[in-house]
Amino acid sequence: MDPAELYPEDLVYAHEASAATGVPEPVIRQWASRGKIARYKGDPRQYSGQGHEYKTMYALPEIEARAARYKPRPPQDRAA
DSSP: OGGOOOGGGGGEEEEEEEEHHOOOOHHHHHHTTSSSSSSEEHHHHHTTTTOOOEEEEHHHHHHHHHHOOOOOOOOOOOOO
């Protein structure tokens, strides 16, 4: 997704994206680390001091598109 296509309200933190789409935060971060979605830097002057520990933001439309195909996998039993 081209950053020029985004509006400021399209950029959200992982917990906000998770609440909006139902996809767990670790999955969203995993998609970003694998290059499936883009990461964006938040403006530290605007977001610091509001309890946001992480300054990484994500494009909500991009996550919503992936969330439509997301199927949670059942937990696997691990043999010790």
